Amino acid sequence: MLLLFLISLVPLVVAKNELYMGYKVYNVKLTSQQQQENLYLLKADVLDYWIKPNFKYGVTGLAMVPPSHFSWFEERLDELQVDKAIAIEDVYTYLSAKESSVTKKVPSTAYNNEYPNETNGSDGEGDENDRIEENNVTGGDEDDGNETGETNVTDEDENDGNETEEANVTDEDENSGNETKVTDEDGDGGDESEETNVTDEDDRTEEVDVTEESEEYDITFGFDDYYRYNTILNYIYKIRNAYEDSQTTAIEVVEFGSTDLNRPLVYLKLTRIGGEENKPIIVIEGGINPREWITIPSALKIVEEVLESNQARYLDNFDWIVVPVVNPDGYEYTHTDLRLWEKNLSTKSNWGFICPGVNINRNFNIDWSRADSSSSACSHLYAGAEANSEIETQFIQSIVDTYKDRISMYISLQNGGGYISYPWQYEFAASGTFRQNHLLGMEMVAAMQDEYHLDVASVAYGDRASGTSSDYARSNNVLYAFNIDIVRRGTDGVILPENEIVGITEDVWRAVAVAADNLIN
Numbered sequence: 001m002l003l004l005f006l007i008s009l010v011p012l013v014v015a016k017n018e019l020y021m022g023y024k025v026y027n028v029k030l031t032s033q034q035q036q037e038n039l040y041l042l043k044a045d046v047l048d049y050w051i052k053p054n055f056k057y058g059v060t061g062l063a064m065v066p067p068s069h070f071s072w073f074e075e076r077l078d079e080l081q082v083d084k085a086i087a088i089e090d091v092y093t094y095l096s097a098k099e100s101s102v103t104k105k106v107p108s109t110a111y112n113n114e115y116p117n118e119t120n121g122s123d124g125e126g127d128e129n130d131r132i133e134e135n136n137v138t139g140g141d142e143d144d145g146n147e148t149g150e151t152n153v154t155d156e157d158e159n160d161g162n163e164t165e166e167a168n169v170t171d172e173d174e175n176s177g178n179e180t181k182v183t184d185e186d187g188d189g190g191d192e193s194e195e196t197n198v199t200d201e202d203d204r205t206e207e208v209d210v211t212e213e214s215e216e217y218d219i220t221f222g223f224d225d226y227y228r229y230n231t232i233l234n235y236i237y238k239i240r241n242a243y244e245d246s247q248t249t250a251i252e253v254v255e256f257g258s259t260d261l262n263r264p265l266v267y268l269k270l271t272r273i274g275g276e277e278n279k280p281i282i283v284i285e286g287g288i289n290p291r292e293w294i295t296i297p298s299a300l301k302i303v304e305e306v307l308e309s310n311q312a313r314y315l316d317n318f319d320w321i322v323v324p325v326v327n328p329d330g331y332e333y334t335h336t337d338l339r340l341w342e343k344n345l346s347t348k349s350n351w352g353f354i355c356p357g358v359n360i361n362r363n364f365n366i367d368w369s370r371a372d373s374s375s376s377a378c379s380h381l382y383a384g385a386e387a388n389s390e391i392e393t394q395f396i397q398s399i400v401d402t403y404k405d406r407i408s409m410y411i412s413l414q415n416g417g418g419y420i421s422y423p424w425q426y427e428f429a430a431s432g433t434f435r436q437n438h439l440l441g442m443e444m445v446a447a448m449q450d451e452y453h454l455d456v457a458s459v460a461y462g463d464r465a466s467g468t469s470s471d472y473a474r475s476n477n478v479l480y481a482f483n484i485d486i487v488r489r490g491t492d493g494v495i496l497p498e499n500e501i502v503g504i505t506e507d508v509w510r511a512v513a514v515a516a517d518n519l520i521n
Helices: 002-012 033-037 067-080 090-099 229-241 295-306 313-317 327-337 391-403 434-448 467-474 498-520
Strands: 026-030 048-051 061-065 085-088 104-105 131-134 249-258 263-273 280-283 317-323 407-414 418-424 452-454 480-485
Touching: 002 090, 026 067, 026 090, 033 280, 061 067, 067 280, 090 434, 229 249, 229 263, 229 295, 229 327, 263 313, 263 391, 280 295, 280 391, 295 313, 295 317, 295 407, 313 317, 313 434, 313 498, 317 391, 317 480, 391 407, 391 467, 407 467, 407 498, 434 452, 434 480, 434 498, 467 480
Parallel strands: 280 317, 280 407, 407 480, 418 452
Antiparallel strands: 026 061, 026 085, 048 061, 104 131, 249 263, 263 317, 418 480
16 A cells, blocks of 8 residues: 555656656658558557658658667567667657757737736746746757757757746746646646636636727737747637627637636637628637647637638638637646646546546547557556546537537647648548548648648558547538648657747648638638
8 A cells, every 4th residue: 555655656746857767769760561551569558659650651750668668669670670760869858958948938918817827837928028048049940851860959949838927937937846746736727726717707818998890909829939828818818808899700718617627628719790690610629639739829820810800701601619728737737747748637547646647639439449549547548438538528529519510620730740631540441521521631731831741540640540539520420520730840740849830820721721711612
């Protein structure tokens, strides 16, 4: 009993990202279709593929391997005749260098912050010129094509969420100490229910004075940084308040419930006032995998573009539902504790307090817990105790189930390496809407500046995966269901530099806009 207690304490007292100490990342370059078909031999619950290898598209995979499995993994590489090449020698050192090289910023728009501050790395609020610099930035993290050598860890990269309040900058705010995992201190969670249970929408943000419909609303989001969940919520309610007196546009913030750590789950619904009722709906989903930060500003960019006055056709012809952050607990955890976390923080399983969390994009009731999933609560691919067990999954399920007769397109924003894909992902076969999805996908790819591959999801990733949101949408008769997996940047494709946010979000919008235009026509 004492041993179990001690084991349960181990993950609660480590410093930020320390669990990755000694982990390596291997390049996995497949040179034959046979190797692709035998990829399952290179998979285990403890292995984390940042990018899946794909022989068809020449994509070199990145596999994060713990020290306990170095020998096993290299023996399997030899067995499959795949070259051994290490991309990152030590993940902890790599992440530490990434974090120390960023320039700490406050949001470029001075949002009112009436939410409780995150306790580890609070949302920075204030003037754009107020900066807290940790270290000299040596350069931009641009992809120089070098995938085989040790990764350069001195480049400028993402802000790992350590924005600090101008008047309250401490060591804890810099996340350099020993943060406690799955507790009050991981930022806005745990027992701080009085602080985090935000139920009165009017208290969430200051009222925005909108005097004339023709005025340009000051609701521009700063797409120059990655912001914490409180700042994102603040911005969402600022949008709603800005359009509160609009005669043409209705913006509703719909709250589904709260996460295990008492964060609200919300989506934006954008509608044209006085327009046709029961119009088709386009659903945009971001932040289902919490470490894929780039998906969140991409979702918010879509909101901003849809509301542009010179693009009225998008609201005239569709209602829009945008979920900026499906998994806020996991998202906050990637800022405060483990940057590469892939689950929520629920403790529903028998091992939940030792190994918390469920992978939300493996938890949907579509071929649940079979392919690229795990029954082990300690795996990053844990599919949950049962299908739809998680509040975040139920959140998305409720949107699909409520509006499935009206949803004309469902788009899941992810960060898997430069694909636009469509169902199925759970099997090596296309759905019955293959032709429609492929033709529309061709238009989306053609509209983008970056190079994206278009294919059935299981083929695009070179692997099957059960329980995904886009497959769930398609299984509920949503005609068009896509994953937009954002193209790689830098050396790994997971941690995308802040200076790439604007270009990426604009490119994602091009794909969404051309898809909407094609549906209109």
